[in-house]
Each structure stands twice: as structure tokens, then as C-alpha cells.
Amino acid sequence: MDQEIGEEMSATVKSPAPSDTIVALASGAGPAAIAVIRISGPKTRELLDAFCGGAPEPRRVSLREIGPPQCLLLDRGLVLWFPGPASFTGEDMAELHVHGSRAVIRAVNDALLTLPFTRLAEPGEFARRAFENGKLDLTEVEGLADLIAAETEAQARQALAQAEGSLRRLYEGWRSQLLSAQALIEAGLDFADEGDVATDVSVKAGAVVGELLASISRHLADRRGERLRDGVRIVIAGPPNAGKSSLLNALAKRDVAIVSEEAGTTRDVLEVHLDLGGIPVILTDTAGLREAEGKVEAEGIARALSRLDEADIVLWLVDATAPAWTPPLRGYPRKSAQMSANDPQITVLNKIDLAPDANGARDCIKISAKTGQGLDLLIDRLQAEATNATEQGAGSPLMTRARHRVELEGARAALQRFGGLSLSPELKAEELRIAARHLGRLTGRIDVEEVLGAIFAEFCIGK
Numbered sequence: 121m122d123q124e125i126g127e128e129m130s131a132t133v134k135s136p137a138p139s140d141t142i143v144a145l146a147s148g149a150g151p152a153a154i155a156v157i158r159i160s161g162p163k164t165r166e167l168l169d170a171f172c173g174g175a176p177e178p179r180r181v182s183l184r185e186i187g188p189p190q191c192l193l194l195d196r197g198l199v200l201w202f203p204g205p206a207s208f209t210g211e212d213m214a215e216l217h218v219h220g221s222r223a224v225i226r227a228v229n230d231a232l233l234t235l236p237f238t239r240l241a242e243p244g245e246f247a248r249r250a251f252e253n254g255k256l257d258l259t260e261v262e263g264l265a266d267l268i269a270a271e272t273e274a275q276a277r278q279a280l281a282q283a284e285g286s287l288r289r290l291y292e293g294w295r296s297q298l299l300s301a302q303a304l305i306e307a308g309l310d311f312a313d314e315g316d317v318a319t320d321v322s323v324k325a326g327a328v329v330g331e332l333l334a335s336i337s338r339h340l341a342d343r344r345g346e347r348l349r350d351g352v353r354i355v356i357a358g359p360p361n362a363g364k365s366s367l368l369n370a371l372a373k374r375d376v377a378i379v380s381e382e383a384g385t386t387r388d389v390l391e392v393h394l395d396l397g398g399i400p401v402i403l404t405d406t407a408g409l410r411e412a413e414g415k416v417e418a419e420g421i422a423r424a425l426s427r428l429d430e431a432d433i434v435l436w437l438v439d440a441t442a443p444a445w446t447p448p449l450r451g452y453p454r455k456s457a458q459m460s461a462n463d464p465q466i467t468v469l470n471k472i473d474l475a476p477d478a479n480g481a482r483d484c485i486k487i488s489a490k491t492g493q494g495l496d497l498l499i500d501r502l503q504a505e506a507t508n509a510t511e512q513g514a515g516s517p518l519m520t521r522a523r524h525r526v527e528l529e530g531a532r533a534a535l536q537r538f539g540g541l542s543l544s545p546e547l548k549a550e551e552l553r554i555a556a557r558h559l560g561r562l563t564g565r566i567d568v569e570e571v572l573g574a575i576f577a578e579f580c581i582g583k
Contacts (some may be wrong), residue, residue: 141167142241143232145225152220157228160246163237164212168201171232175201175214186216186228194227195219209246210253251564258564259287262521266349273398274510278348278520286517287524288563290339294332295559298552301328305549322545329552333535340528345518347432348510351393351402354502355427358437363470366489367437368392368405371499389427396499399506404431433464433505438484440475464505468498524562531558 141161147154159167168175170189176182178201187194198217207213218224232238247264250256256264263282270276304325347353356364372392390405404427428434466485472478473488485501487494512518519525534555538548560566 141235141238142245143229143238144241144246145229146215146246147220150220150222150225155218155220155225157216157218157225157232158241158246159214159216159232159238160207160209160211160241160249161237162212163235164214165201165203167232167235167238168199168214170235172199172216175199177201178203178206181217186218188231191231194231195224205253205255208255209249210255211249257285257288259291259524259562260285261564262523263287266520271393272395272400274348275400278345278512278518281517282520287520290517291559291562294335295556295563295565297328297332298556298559301325301332302549302552302556304328305545305552309545309549322548325548325552326539329535329538333532333539336528336532336535339516339519340525340532342518344510344512345520346522346525348400348512348518349520351400352396352432352506352509353402353404353427353430354433354435354506355404355406355431356435356437357406357428358435359439362437362439363489364405364437365390367435367468367470367487368403370489370492370495371403396506397503399503399510401502401506432509433466433502435502436465436467438467438469440469440471440478440486443469443478464509466498466501466505527558527562531555534558 139162141159141163143157143159145155146158147156165175172184172186176184176199181198181200183196184199185193185196186199195218197219200215200217202208202213202215204211204213216228218228229240233240247256247261251258251261260283263279263284266279267276267283270279302325304321307321356367358364368390372394392403392405394401394403406427467483469478469484469486470489472486473491473493478486485494485498487498489495519528531554534551537543538551538555543551557566
């Protein structure tokens with residue numbers, strides 16, 4: 121829900137305070153059959169006494185007249201009461217399920233906000249209170265945000281698992297391992313004058329760190345969770361006039377790119393977001409790869425190469441009337457190590473309506489972007505590759521955010537330094553403390569104030 125909707129519900133702006141009782145619309149802005157107004161804070165029960173004839177039995181739905189006493193009835197709806205700490209936020213909460221017209225929503229909210237102890241909730245404030253009261257950790261908060269924003273079934277499944285604590289359990293398990301290694305090293309410092317004891321605990325700590333380092337490295341190497349959250353990047357590449365823009369339009373089922381017989385029409389990168397069997401996909405059309413004839417085309421080709429560098433799947437498009445089978449991808453300098461020779465690369469022979477006798481290359485899919493011939497086969501192949509790029513087995517949960525990667529890379533670097541032969545025991549202990557701080561930031565145990573605003577700003581006002 122947009123901030124401006126929340127502003128429309130009340131002209132009164134009150135300064136935030138953690139002890140305030142907050143009010144917000146937690147459903148759509150209407151019109152709808154039902155709207156949910158959420159309330160949380162120490163004065164929630166007092167609000168229910170004033171507007172709903174008292175608090176109903178906890179966690180039981182009750183039909184009530186809603187409105188301040190001795191005033192016109194605002195609505196008749198369902199009321200739920202969640203005494204803290206057994207609530208989402210960990211404090212007293214309530215929900216009013218009212219009719220979903222904009223008039224009713226506005227009237228009920230404005231009436232609630234006339235109370236001196238209430239104010240409109242800020243974006244994400246309900247979730248932030250849940251975090252601050254120990255009901256959620258940061259990874260669960262992020263999973264909840266991803267669940268609200270999910271556009272495909274696969275994204276929703278991954279987000280729900282994270283919201284239910286899958287990443288928290290993994291990261292807290294690693295932190296426990298690290299704490300045991302810290303305890304061993306600290307014990308070694310306490311018995312530094314006893315050489316055999318210090319050596320023994322150092323070896324044991326080294327074994328724990330080695331196992332933990334291997335686990336974190338495997339986790340960092342697996343990008344399936346990030347692909348599923350952000351979208352699998354499929355890049356259409358090939359020489360000019362191979363029909364790349366026509367294929368983009370055909371797969372998107374709408375005119376996204378300008379199509380022309382003139383070579384070099386596409387100068388910039390065009391992107392379309394698609395859902396392939398529940399997998400989010402970012403399909404990218406790029407400029408034709410050739411020797412540029414001007415500065416603008418050269419910039420387009422440079423951007424195309426940049427997208428190829430980031431691609432999870434490359435569609436190399438070949439013109440059946442003038443085949444150029446060898447994709448000039450591996451010869452260009454790469455800007456990152458994300459794409460290797462093992463990344464999926466699908467060769468597609470286009471314009472077979474103009475050259476029906478054209479011979480295909482090995483593992484080539486024949487299509488006509490103009491007539492639609494062969495597109496079903498190509499879509500099936502793309503769906504299979506996208507599923508393979510994001511599929512989760514029964515193993516460990518997958519990393520989903522750049523924030524996680526940054527903290528885990530920091531922890532890994534500290535653990536790698538720990539293994540340095542020249543480090544003193546004191547410096548080894550410090551490296552373990554650094555690694556522990558990085559792991560603590562993942563779940564919000566320590567030093568996370570700088571990231572809280574960015575995380576909770578993703579939420580709508582009623583969450």
C-alpha cells in the first residue's frame with residue numbers, strides 16, 4: 121500500500137514513539153468486500169473498549185458494532201484480539217475486519233486516530249516491532265517482505281521457507297560452531313604457558329573453522345536462491361538482423377522492441393519480466409554483435425557484452441538465411457566470473473519460414489519468431505533450464521539477498537585469515553570475533569542499525 125493512501129486516511133501526523141499504539145490499513149486500499157485495519161501497542165485494549173464494546177475472547181472472531189460511543193455507527197464488522205506477547209508484534213494487537221469501501225476505511229481510521237495515544241504506523245513498523253520484540257530475526261523479516269512481493273509460485277515457496285526460519289537456523293548453526301571455536305581459542309590464551317594444552321585447543325579450533333569455512337564457501341557458490349528471488353537472466357544475443365527483437369516480442373506476447381529489416385536497429389538493452397512455469401525470468405534483447413559503425417552502436421554492443429557477462433542463460437540466435445553458427449562470446453573479456461563455459465547456451469535457428477531447408481547445428485532449436493513455429497519447443501527448453509538454475513533440493517536453504525552475500529564474504533575472509541600460519545593466537549581470536557560479528561549481522565543479533573531502515577522500508581504501511 122502506498123504511503124499516500126496512509127496519508128489520505130488521516131490528516132493528523134504524530135511523531136513516532138515506540139510506546140505509541142499504531143494503526144494502519146493492512147489490506148488493499150479498496151474498494152473491496154473486506155478491509156483489515158491492524159492495531160498494535162500498549163493501548164490496544166483501551167481502544168477496543170472505546171470503539172468495539174470491549175475486547176473479545178483472545179484469538180476468537182467476534183461480530184461487533186464499530187464506532188466511538190454516543191456517535192454515529194461507523195460500521196459493523198469482525199474484531200480479533202491478540203494479547204501480547206502471543207501476537208505477531210509481541211505486544212497487544214487487534215484487527216478490525218470492516219467493509220472495504222474507501223469511505224468506511226477512511227471513517228474508521230480517522231476515528232481511531234483521533235485518540236491521543238494512537239498514530240498512523242510507518243512502513244514496516246509492525247514487522248520492525250516484531251523484530252525488536254524477538255518474534256522475528258532479520259532473515260525472517262526479509263523472507264516476509266519477499267513473500268508479500270512474490271510474483272511466482274517458486275518465489276512464494278522460497279520466501280515462505282525463509283519467513284519460517286530456514287536461513288535463520290542455518291546461520292545460527294554456523295554461529296554456534298564459530299562460538300565453539302572462539303571458546304577453544306580463548307581457552308588456549310588462558311593456558312598459553314602450557315604448550316600442550318594451547319596446541320591441542322588450536323588444532324581443535326582449526327578443525328571447526330575448516331568445516332565452517334567449507335560450508336560457507338559452498339553456500340556462497342550457489343546462486344540459485346538469488347536467481348529465484350531476482351529472476352533468471354536470459355539474454356538473447358547474435359549478429360544484427362537475426363531476429364532478436366522479434367523473438368523478444370514473440371516470447372513476451374506483446375510489442376516490446378522495434379522490429380526493422382535495417383541492421384543495427386536495437387541500440388540499447390531491452391528487458392521483459394516473464395513467468396516461465398512459476399520461475400521468474402528477465403528476458404533481455406541486446407544489440408547485434410558486429411564491428412560497430414558508430415559511437416552509439418559501439419555503446420549498444422558494449423552494453424550487450426555486459427549483459428552477456430551477467431547472463432544465466434544465453435540464447436544465440438542464428439539467421440537461417442545467412443547462418444553464423446559460432447557465437448563470439450568466449451573471446452570477449454569478461455567483467456565477472458559469474459558466467460563460465462558450462463553456463464547454458466542455447467542455439468536457436470530463426471527465420472525457418474524463409475529457409476525451410478536450412479540445416480541446423482547440433483542441439484539447435486528451429487523456430488520462426490514471425491510465424492510462431494517452434495516457439496513451444498523453445499519455451500519448454502527455457503523453462504527446463506530456468507528450473508534447473510533455481511531448483512532447490514532437500515539440502516540447505518539458499519541465500520537470497522546481496523546483504524547476505526556481503527556478510528558471508530566478510531565472515532569467510534576472516535576465517536581464511538584465521539588459517540594464516542604467521543598469526544599469533546591473539547590475532548586468531550580477533551579474526552574469529554570479526555567472523556562472528558558478520559554472522560550476527562545476518563540474523564540481527566548485533567550491530568544492524570544501519571541496515572534496519574532499508575529492510576523495513578520495503579514493507580507497506582500495514583505490515
